[in-house]
């Protein structure tokens with residue numbers, strides 16, 4: 001394969017967590033450093049792609065050659081991803097919040113004497129990945145991530161089918177040397193044809209490169 005198999009292709013990557021505000025000082029968020037998604041964006045540039053990186057709140061430098069759009073909430077990430085279309089490839093590496101407060105309190109929620117709990121009213125966020133895969137402007141390749149603590153293959157394959165993805169990269173979280181803040185990771189990539197590809201364990205930069213090589217080799221629908 002040539003060194004730049006993604007030359008001329010436009011790739012959108014989402015990365016990091018989203019923060020869903022409860023009030024001006026509190027939020028609900030996912031554990032995600034953004035490292036894997038940023039490594040994926042950098043690897044896509046190395047393979048020749050034009051890359052838009054939609055980043056949730058993370059403290060990471062922008063990879064060279066990447067157009068970065070910073071967002072905070074799932075709703076903002078949804079809007080930024082769709083505004084970045086058209087694209088040839090979408091890689092959803094972000095840990096998007098599944099629920100968000102129905103309303104954001106305008107001022108700080110205070111404890112009152114006697115309060116022994118707080119009930120939050122949450123609503124589902126829109127599924128960026130699934131909506132993109134079902135959209136008329138669907139990128140030729142839609143790639144998801146799945147962080148699972150157990151039954152990795154079954155859950156990952158379930159998401160691949162339910163969200164109509166081309167590929168899903170699954171990693172087991174909650175074990176040493178994998179996932180979250182770790183610099184190393186291991187992925188199992190499942191494809192819609194029933195194939196399975198084990199990548200790593202390796203530093204996230206190398207793993208991202210291997211994932212992008214796999215993406216570049218995937219046949220595209222015309």
Ligand code: CTP
Pocket residue numbers: 014074092093094095096097098125126127128129130143144145146147159
């Ligand atoms: N995703 C998304 N929009 C959401 C939620 C998730 O685009 N609102 C994407 C993520 O970027 C990731 C994949 O969907 O690529 C993760 O799938 P999901 O089913 O949301 O995983 P979990 O949140 O782990 O689901 P569950 O809690 O059912 O395991």
